[in-house]
Amino acid sequence: MSPAIRVAGVAKRFGATQALAGIDLEVAEGEFFGLLGPNGAGKTTLISALAGLVRPDSGHLEVMGHDVQADYRQARLKLGVVPQELVFDPFFSVRQTLRIQSGYYGIRRNDDWIDEILANLDLTGKAEANMRSLSGGMKRRVLVAQALAHKPPVIVLDEPTAGVDVELRQGLWRFIRRLNGEGHTIVLTTHYLEEAEAECGRIAMMKSGRIVALDTTANLLRRFGDGTTNLEDAFMRVMKEAV
Amino acid sequence: MIGFLTLLRKEILRFWKVGFQTVAAPVVTALLYLLIFSHVLADHVRVYDDVPYTAFLVPGLVMMSILQNAFANSSSSLIQSKVTGSVVFMLLAPISYRAFWAAYVAAAALRGLLVGLGVYLVTLAFTGVRLEAPLWILVFALLGGAMLGTLGVIAGIWADKFDQLAAFQNFLIMPLTFLSGVFYSIHSLPPFWREVSHWNPVFYMIDGFRHGFFALSDVSPWKSLAVVGVCFVLLSALTLELLRRGYKLRM
Ligand SMILES: Nc1ncnc2c1ncn2[C@@H]1O[C@H](COP(=O)(O)OP(=O)(O)OP(=O)(O)O)[C@@H](O)[C@H]1O
Numbered sequence: 001m002s003p004a005i006r007v008a009g010v011a012k013r014f015g016a017t018q019a020l021a022g023i024d025l026e027v028a029e030g031e032f033f034g035l036l037g038p039n040g041a042g043k044t045t046l047i048s049a050l051a052g053l054v055r056p057d058s059g060h061l062e063v064m065g066h067d068v069q070a071d072y073r074q075a076r077l078k079l080g081v082v083p084q085e086l087v088f089d090p091f092f093s094v095r096q097t098l099r100i101q102s103g104y105y106g107i108r109r110n111d112d113w114i115d116e117i118l119a120n121l122d123l124t125g126k127a128e129a130n131m132r133s134l135s136g137g138m139k140r141r142v143l144v145a146q147a148l149a150h151k152p153p154v155i156v157l158d159e160p161t162a163g164v165d166v167e168l169r170q171g172l173w174r175f176i177r178r179l180n181g182e183g184h185t186i187v188l189t190t191h192y193l194e195e196a197e198a199e200c201g202r203i204a205m206m207k208s209g210r211i212v213a214l215d216t217t218a219n220l221l222r223r224f225g226d227g228t229t230n231l232e233d234a235f236m237r238v239m240k241e242a243v
Numbered sequence: 244m245i246g247f248l249t250l251l252r253k254e255i256l257r258f259w260k261v262g263f264q265t266v267a268a269p270v271v272t273a274l275l276y277l278l279i280f281s282h283v284l285a286d287h288v289r290v291y292d293d294v295p296y297t298a299f300l301v302p303g304l305v306m307m308s309i310l311q312n313a314f315a316n317s318s319s320s321l322i323q324s325k326v327t328g329s330v331v332f333m334l335l336a337p338i339s340y341r342a343f344w345a346a347y348v349a350a351a352a353l354r355g356l357l358v359g360l361g362v363y364l365v366t367l368a369f370t371g372v373r374l375e376a377p378l379w380i381l382v383f384a385l386l387g388g389a390m391l392g393t394l395g396v397i398a399g400i401w402a403d404k405f406d407q408l409a410a411f412q413n414f415l416i417m418p419l420t421f422l423s424g425v426f427y428s429i430h431s432l433p434p435f436w437r438e439v440s441h442w443n444p445v446f447y448m449i450d451g452f453r454h455g456f457f458a459l460s461d462v463s464p465w466k467s468l469a470v471v472g473v474c475f476v477l478l479s480a481l482t483l484e485l486l487r488r489g490y491k492l493r494m
C-alpha cells in the first residue's frame with residue numbers, strides 16, 4: 001500500500017530564499033500528522049508543492065500514490081487543503097461557495113454532505129449569508145468546509161485555528177478527529193503546540209526548509225524532555241539544537 | 244466535464260449577478276455613440292451608396308461592444324480572483340488547463356454576445372439594418388467574442404494589479420477597436436492609415452461582421468474569416484501554453 005503522502009528530495013528556492021532544502025517525508029494512511037516550525041520554516045511551501053500550487057525545483061511528491069505533476073487530477077481529487085491565507089470569493093454565499101467547490105471536484109448534488117459540514121462547523125445559520133459579510137473566524141471555517149466538500153482521503157490544514165474562538169476550535173477538532181477515525185489522513189500545521197500535542201500521533205519539525213526532527217509525539221516528548229515537559233519545551237530545544 | 248460546467252456557471256453567475264453594470268451599462272454606452280455619431284456625421288459620411296450612415300454604424304458598434312465586454316469579462320474576473328486570492332480554489336481543483344480556458348472564454352463570449360444583442364435591439368428603435376447573411380453575423384460574433392475572451396485571459400494572468408489591466412485596455416484594446424472602422428470605412432482613410440488598418444485583426448472582425456448585415460464589405464468575408472480564425476488559433480495556443488505552464492499562477 002502506498003503512503004497517503006510521499007515527499008522525496010523536494011527543494012524549492014524563491015530568489016535568494018531556499019524555502020525547501022531537500023525534504024523527504026512519508027505520511028501513512030490514517031495518520032494524524034503535525035508539521036511544526038517557526039515562521040518562514042517552509043511549511044506552507046511544502047503544502048503548496050503537495051497541492052501543485054508551487055512547482056519544486058527538484059524532487060517528487062505523491063498523494064495516495066499519484067504524482068502531483070504527472071497525475072495531477074487524481075492527486076488533487078484525493079487532497080483537500082485549507083489554505084493559510086483567509087481567501088474567499090466575495091461574489092457568493094456560503095452555500096453557493098460550497099456547491100461550486102463540489103462541482104470543481106465533479107460532484108453534482110452534494111447538499112446532504114454540505115449540510116453536515118455546515119452543522120459540524122457551526123455555520124448552518126450562515127449558509128445563505130454572503131462571504132463578504134462573515135467575520136474572520138467564520139471565513140476560516142468556510143475554508144475548512146471547502147476543503148472537506150469532496151470528502152478527500154487526505155486533508156491538509158494550514159493553521160486552521162488561527163483567529164478561531166475556543167468553542168469552535170474544540171468543535172473543529174472533534175470533527176477532524178471523527179474524520180481521522182473514519183480513515184482520513186490529516187496533516188496539520190499550527191503554532192498552538194498544545195493542539196499539536198493533543199491531536200497529532202506523529203510530528204515533523206521544520207526549520208529553514210529542512211526537517212530537523214521527525215518522530216511520534218510521545219518519542220519527541222521523551223527525547224527532548226525530562227518527563228514533565230510539554231511539546232513547547234521540546235520544540236524550543238529542537239530549534240536551538242538544529243543549526 | 245462537471246468541473247468545466249461548474250466553472251462556466253460560476254463565471255456566468257459572476258457577471259449576471261451584476262448585470263446592470265456588466266450588460267445594461269455597456270448597451271447604454273453604445274447607444275450614446277450611436278446618437279452622437281449618427282447625429283454629427285450622418286450628413287457628411289456615406290460609406291456605401293444604399294446604406295444610411297446610422298445603419299452603417301450599427302454593426303460596428305455591436306461588434307465593438309462584443310469585443311470590449313468579452314475582454315472585460317475574462318480579464319477582470321481573473322485579476323479579481325488573483326487579487327482576492329480566491330484563484331487558489333480553482334488551482335487546487337482537478338480541472339485541466341484546457342477546461343479552465345474553455346470556461347473563461349465561453350463565459351466571456353457569452354457576455355459579449357448578450358451586450359451585442361442588447362445593442363442591436365436598442366438600435367432598432369433608431370434605424371433598421373438589413374440581415375443579408377446571418378451566418379456571417381453569427382460566425383464573426385462568436386469568433387470575435389472568443390478571441391477577445393482569450394486575450395482577456397492572457398491579460399488577467401499577466402497583470403498583477405488593476406491599473407496594469409487598465410493599461411492593457413487603454414493602449415491595446417481601445418486603439419485596436421477604434422482604429423478598425425467602427426465609425427468609418429477604411430477606404431475613407433489616407434493611404435498610410437488604410438495600410439495600417441489592414442494589419443489590425445479587429446478591422447477584419449468588423450468588416451466580416453458588417454458583411455453579414457449589408458452583403459457589402461471592404462474585403463472578402465472569407466479573407467476576414469481566415470485572418471480572424473488564424474489570430475484566434477494563435478492567441479488560444481498562447482493562452483493554453485501559459486496556463487499549462489502555470490505562468491504567474493503556479494510558482
Ligand atoms: N511566493 C514567494 N515568493 C518569495 N518568497 C517566498 C514565497 N513563498 C514563500 N517564500 C519564502 O519562503 C520561506 C518559507 O515560507 P513559508 O510560507 O513556507 O513558511 P511557513 O513555515 O509556512 O511560515 P508561517 O509559519 O509564517 O506560515 C520564507 O522565507 C518565505 O519568505
Ligand SMILES: [Mg+2]
Binds near residue numbers: 043044045
Ligand atoms: Mg505558513
